[in-house]
Amino acid sequence: MKLPIFLDYSATTPVDPRVAKLMCDCLTQEGNFGNPASRSHVYGWQAEEAVENARRQVADLINADPREIVWTSGATESDNLAIKGVAHFYHKKGKHIITSKIEHKAVLDTCRQLEREGFEVTYLDPTSDGIISADQVAKAIREDTILVSLMHVNNEIGVVTDITAIGEVTRAKKVLFHVDAAQSTGKLAIDLAVSKVDLMSFCAHKTYGPKGIGALYVSRKPRVRLEAQIHGGGHERGMRSGTLATHQIVGMGAAFAIAQEEMDADNARIKHLSQRLWDGVKDMEEVYMNGHPTQRVAGNANISFNYVEGESLLMSLRELAVSSGSACTSASLEPSYVLRALGMNDELAHSSIRFSIGRFTTESDIDQAIELSRNAVIKLRELSPLWDMYKDGVDLDSVQWAAH
Amino acid sequence: MAYSEQVLDHYENPRNVGKMDEADAHVGTGMVGAPACGDVMRLQIKVNNEGVIEDAKFKTYGCGSAIASSSLVTEWMKGMTLDQAGEIRNSNISEELALPPVKIHCSVLAEDAIQAAIHNYKSKQ
Numbered sequence A: 001m002k003l004p005i006f007l008d009y010s011a012t013t014p015v016d017p018r019v020a021k022l023m024c025d026c027l028t029q030e031g032n033f034g035n036p037a038s039r040s041h042v043y044g045w046q047a048e049e050a051v052e053n054a055r056r057q058v059a060d061l062i063n064a065d066p067r068e069i070v071w072t073s074g075a076t077e078s079d080n081l082a083i084k085g086v087a088h089f090y091h092k093k094g095k096h097i098i099t100s101k102i103e104h105k106a107v108l109d110t111c112r113q114l115e116r117e118g119f120e121v122t123y124l125d126p127t128s129d130g131i132i133s134a135d136q137v138a139k140a141i142r143e144d145t146i147l148v149s150l151m152h153v154n155n156e157i158g159v160v161t162d163i164t165a166i167g168e169v170t171r172a173k174k175v176l177f178h179v180d181a182a183q184s185t186g187k188l189a190i191d192l193a194v195s196k197v198d199l200m201s202f203c204a205h206k207t208y209g210p211k212g213i214g215a216l217y218v219s220r221k222p223r224v225r226l227e228a229q230i231h232g233g234g235h236e237r238g239m240r241s242g243t244l245a246t247h248q249i250v251g252m253g254a255a256f257a258i259a260q261e262e263m264d265a266d267n268a269r270i271k272h273l274s275q276r277l278w279d280g281v282k283d284m285e286e287v288y289m290n291g292h293p294t295q296r297v298a299g300n301a302n303i304s305f306n307y308v309e310g311e312s313l314l315m316s317l318r319e320l321a322v323s324s325g326s327a328c329t330s331a332s333l334e335p336s337y338v339l340r341a342l343g344m345n346d347e348l349a350h351s352s353i354r355f356s357i358g359r360f361t362t363e364s365d366i367d368q369a370i371e372l373s374r375n376a377v378i379k380l381r382e383l384s385p386l387w388d389m390y391k392d393g394v395d396l397d398s399v400q401w402a403a404h
Numbered sequence B: 001m002a003y004s005e006q007v008l009d010h011y012e013n014p015r016n017v018g019k020m021d022e023a024d025a026h027v028g029t030g031m032v033g034a035p036a037c038g039d040v041m042r043l044q045i046k047v048n049n050e051g052v053i054e055d056a057k058f059k060t061y062g063c064g065s066a067i068a069s070s071s072l073v074t075e076w077m078k079g080m081t082l083d084q085a086g087e088i089r090n091s092n093i094s095e096e097l098a099l100p101p102v103k104i105h106c107s108v109l110a111e112d113a114i115q116a117a118i119h120n121y122k123s124k125q
Ligand SMILES: Cc1ncc(COP(=O)(O)O)c(C=O)c1O
Pocket: A010, A011, A073, A074, A075, A076, A077, A104, A106, A151, A153, A154, A155, A180, A182, A183, A202, A203, A204, A205, A212, A213, A214
């Protein structure tokens, strides 16, 4: 079977071969397999050194102190630790949390859980191009607000949140600020000496590192306290117990070091490729790029092909590995809550495909994606009664649809 | 999701795609579904004076199984009497196309479209 072209880098990335090599060196008897917490012999000391080296690599990418990095199993756990950890530690100060409607489920579901525990959550509405502004945050902050949690880069539409501006607001109002940066490492420069962020979630697997490893940045100045969510041997200064996975951590460190080194070159290439993709389809009628046109990362192109249903489009694009937030409500897939939060109408929300481009994407991959997409859209519009009606000038909103 | 060969066949080579004149007294049109639900099916039949379906056309906005279901029923209906067509059940469709459980409602939609087209034709007589 010929494998489809991978254009789903926002879902995950392959591990960079340079990273995989270093990880393999931390597994077998000949390698660095020790328990980093073993204090009594060289196996432990070596493993600890590798872990601390990786901690520095992660801290360097975001200009933080290595002592501010806590290892976790990924961004989901980091989000949980940050949000529940703050809520449970500071609940006596207040029980109000602010987030947005376009966050990842790792944040939204954590907030839902806190609501069940008696916290109150405000879900901010983005603009139609996916922006949450500092102004909006300022207006939503109340006496009893303890935390604002917003993502740096949206995983579906690639829009960037101005965390520096929002950090000014939250710091001035003495509210903690958590940022989910799972999608931004290696794509945007992050400088936590400048941006006033108190907690930041990371994972390795969107930045050419392995799955199952992540980190949480916990600011030391000003000092942020958390209630641990996983108890045990007191690793990571009690914030997250559990034997550290040396090979995973080494992989994350190496991946982040490469990201720092190669970000500019990667970004330039990826920007060129996503422009090529958009240029290749944008002349078709009723095709839209979702999310803000400029305040976005290069690798994400979330495109709506109006009057074509997403699941059938994916079926025509079987030679591409892309993702769709679509398929009809009654089936297992749901239309994307992110696109709906942008206020997008249903036809358009059902017709969206996320192409995400990364380090190993080639020009020929993009050219094939363009050709396949164009052909699929033309074919499916031939089949689409909505396209007919649009062409006949029928206003779809005026039609009495037989609901079922 | 893996698709059955039958679904792929109808999806790759849909039969009887098209549109007939809705105003024609011999044409019955059934449109079911809604864009908000992610599926809209338009099924049309042309009925002769003997009450036999001479031609059938469809256009569908929806998933591959919905497209295949509507394509299949246009094939089946040609040459049937209205009564025969009215007896087509979604289970016949889902069986023929080997639809998985989550896709049964796509065949229900096709059955609804048949009924709507027949109803529309009869209301014109
Ligand atoms: C914004 C965002 N947050 C969190 C996650 C979850 O990360 P992980 O898979 O490492 O738990 C993802 C990716 O799936 C993401 O895109």
